[in-house]
Amino acid sequence: MSAPLLSIANVSKTFGAVVALENVSLDVGAGEFFALLGPSGCGKTTLMRCIAGFETPDAGAIILNGADLSGVPPFRRPVNMMFQSYALFPHIDVFENIAFGLRRQGETKVAINTRVDELLAMTQLSSYGHRRIGELSGGQKQRVALARALAPRPKMLLLDEPLGALDRKLREETQFQLKEIQRLTQTSFVIVTHDQDEALALADRIAVMRAGRVEQVAGPMEIYDRPATRFVAGFVGETNFIEGRLARNAGAALITEFGPIPCDPGDVPDGARATLSMRPERIGVAQGGEGIVGFVENFVFRGETTLLRVRVAENVVLRAAAGHGERHAIGDAVRLRFPSDAGALLAEEK
Amino acid sequence: MSGRRRLSLGERLVIAAPYFWIAAFFLAPMLLVAKISVSQSVLARPPYRPIFQLSDSFADLWAKAQNFTLDSYRALVSDTLYVESYLSSLTIAAVSTLITLIVAYPFALAIARAPERLRPLLIGLAAAPFWTSFLIRVYAWIALLKDEGLINNALMALGLISAPLQMYATSGAVVVGIVYSYLPFMLLPLYAALERQDVSLREAAADLGASPAQVFFRVTLPLSREGVVAGSLLVFIPAVGEFVIPDLLGGSETLMIGRTLWNDFFSNHDWPAASAAAIALVALLMVPLLAWERARLKEEEEAR
Numbered sequence: 238m239s240a241p242l243l244s245i246a247n248v249s250k251t252f253g254a255v256v257a258l259e260n261v262s263l264d265v266g267a268g269e270f271f272a273l274l275g276p277s278g279c280g281k282t283t284l285m286r287c288i289a290g291f292e293t294p295d296a297g298a299i300i301l302n303g304a305d306l307s308g309v310p311p312f313r314r315p316v317n318m319m320f321q322s323y324a325l326f327p328h329i330d331v332f333e334n335i336a337f338g339l340r341r342q343g344e345t346k347v348a349i350n351t352r353v354d355e356l357l358a359m360t361q362l363s364s365y366g367h368r369r370i371g372e373l374s375g376g377q378k379q380r381v382a383l384a385r386a387l388a389p390r391p392k393m394l395l396l397d398e399p400l401g402a403l404d405r406k407l408r409e410e411t412q413f414q415l416k417e418i419q420r421l422t423q424t425s426f427v428i429v430t431h432d433q434d435e436a437l438a439l440a441d442r443i444a445v446m447r448a449g450r451v452e453q454v455a456g457p458m459e460i461y462d463r464p465a466t467r468f469v470a471g472f473v474g475e476t477n478f479i480e481g482r483l484a485r486n487a488g489a490a491l492i493t494e495f496g497p498i499p500c501d502p503g504d505v506p507d508g509a510r511a512t513l514s515m516r517p518e519r520i521g522v523a524q525g526g527e528g529i530v531g532f533v534e535n536f537v538f539r540g541e542t543t544l545l546r547v548r549v550a551e552n553v554v555l556r557a558a559a560g561h562g563e564r565h566a567i568g569d570a571v572r573l574r575f576p577s578d579a580g581a582l583l584a585e586e587k
Numbered sequence: 588m589s590g591r592r593r594l595s596l597g598e599r600l601v602i603a604a605p606y607f608w609i610a611a612f613f614l615a616p617m618l619l620v621a622k623i624s625v626s627q628s629v630l631a632r633p634p635y636r637p638i639f640q641l642s643d644s645f646a647d648l649w650a651k652a653q654n655f656t657l658d659s660y661r662a663l664v665s666d667t668l669y670v671e672s673y674l675s676s677l678t679i680a681a682v683s684t685l686i687t688l689i690v691a692y693p694f695a696l697a698i699a700r701a702p703e704r705l706r707p708l709l710i711g712l713a714a715a716p717f718w719t720s721f722l723i724r725v726y727a728w729i730a731l732l733k734d735e736g737l738i739n740n741a742l743m744a745l746g747l748i749s750a751p752l753q754m755y756a757t758s759g760a761v762v763v764g765i766v767y768s769y770l771p772f773m774l775l776p777l778y779a780a781l782e783r784q785d786v787s788l789r790e791a792a793a794d795l796g797a798s799p800a801q802v803f804f805r806v807t808l809p810l811s812r813e814g815v816v817a818g819s820l821l822v823f824i825p826a827v828g829e830f831v832i833p834d835l836l837g838g839s840e841t842l843m844i845g846r847t848l849w850n851d852f853f854s855n856h857d858w859p860a861a862s863a864a865a866i867a868l869v870a871l872l873m874v875p876l877l878a879w880e881r882a883r884l885k886e887e888e889e890a891r
Contacts, residue, residue, distance in 0.1 A: 326792075
């Protein structure tokens with residue numbers, strides 16, 4: 238990657254006794270769609286507010302486009318933020334909300350009109366310019382907030398839970414729109430979310446945060462398939478944690494109480510205790526043939542898959558997703574197969 | 588709304604209570620004053636005619652009502668004392684309201700932005716003057732403003748002035764008195780409006796490039812409009828009819844309608860003239876109120 242647009246170096250922040258950010262370092266590239274993902278209270282919003290200038294880090298530096306932002310007030314930073322509550326100005330209409338940033342930049346009247354019309358069209362709000370904020374639906378408000386933040390052509394757009402207030406159906410539709418708008422505008426988007434599906438669907442890269450620290454930064458596929466820590470594996474998607482001891486001889490495998498499971502050993506030393514994170518849909522389920530024997534305890538039909546709870550040892554129950562059309566009954570004996578590249582081996586951290 | 592629900596007796600009574608209150612304690616005295624205002628002034632006790640009595644039949648009432656006259660109202664227009672009193676009252680009240688607004692706004696802002704647990708204390712302090720008598724507080728201003736008062740003595744001791752400034756018994760002193768006395772009435776509605784403003788609106792404005800001054804004039808101030816209007820009305824309306832402050836702090840040349848009214852009632856015993864002046868004052872003050880209410884309703888209609 239060439240010089241990153243945004244570089245966060247060793248940023249820490251505490252509120253009283255609460256550590257919000259602990260030595261966070263991140264880079265975001267130009268034109269990248271980047272997600273800060275984590276449970277509430279993990280520091281992702283604090284980090285975003287530090288970038289926008291609403292919070293001052295206790296230590297560390299935030300460098301945008303080569304310039305250190307410390308001491309630069311929010312109104313002089315070339316980043317814009319879309320607020321979780323949208324924070325639209327209720328006393329002016331949609332047009333003036335979107336024009337707000339442009340007017341502060343002292344643009345000409347013609348330039349402002351052109352730019353606002355362009356954004357109204359982009360967000361499918363063309364006939365809504367003279368509406369009051371109170372007259373808009375939730376989805377429309379969300380689009381006005383996006384248009385307003387994009388209007389002054391920021392170097393970077395910060396989005397705080399942009400889809401959080403929308404209902405499920407609208408959210409999916411809006412995800413596509415957001416991705417499309419990001420592609421069209423070529424602006425770096427940094428999104429804060431606690432919703433792993435949203436992060437996986439939207440972002441080029443994801444930073445998973447926990448208790449003020451960054452646990453892993455990687456692309457969505459890698460986060461999902463190769464989680465670096467037990468926390469990441471558990472937070473992003475569903476998984477089984479399989480405990481065992483690694484044997485590196487002749488095709489590495491995790492030796493468990495219900496049998497050996499082939500896996501990629503990574504840098505875990507031979508004989509060490511380790512945890513294998515295994516996604517339910519990566520486990521092969523069959524009525525017979527090879528594999529570890531288990532008994533179906535329970536199942537939930539999920540549409541394209543059926544999630545089975547399979548007991549493989551006295552106190553080990555694995556979740557495995559059976560494909561569409563396969564029928565299983567409670568008490569059935571099944572065979573579970575584990576492809577050697579299916580899981581992610583984590584050094585024991587329990 | 589479709590199909591308005593019939594109200595139960597209890598609900599009707601609850602709704603009727605405030606109407607009854609207004610009718611009994613506001614409308615009835617107003618009607619009495621209105622009736623006196625169209626009566627004739629006489630040297631008697633009470634000093635006006637006709638006087639209705641409970642024993643009067645409708646015919647009697649009608650006969651007596653023939654004596655009604657608009658003379659008092661004509662006098663209001665023709666007598667320059669009244670016109671000047673009104674104009675002077677409106678001016679003094681307007682100037683006082685503006686100054687009160689300018690003084691109260693930073694206070695309200697400071698309280699609204701103070702740490703949440705401090706706010707009740709600060710609001711309590713703002714209302715603290717109410718714990719002493721209004722009259723005493725106005726008298727205290729005499730001690731401050733008079734020629735050998737605290738302010739003049741202090742300024743002379745510092746050598747800033749050689750002769751006392753004439754502050755007491757001026758229109759300026761009346762304005763000072765009104766601003767001081769009515770400050771809490773401006774402060775509370777302003778505080779209420781500012782306190783419920785969403786912090787993220789100011790952050791959003793700053794984020795979009797608005798300097799702190801622009802954030803104030805583009806976001807904070809326009810969004811507190813309701814508080815500004817409510818506070819201004821609460822100060823302006825009583826200030827127009829204020830009697831105690833101009834009587835104690837004003838000079839002989841300070842004309843205010845409250846004082847003129849007082850003189851007519853108690854010195855000249857011209858009750859009809861004083862009543863007419865009072866009715867005209869109420870009418871005068873209703874105009875801005877109604878205009879504001881209409882504008883507000885229209886805006887709500889448009890917002891829908």
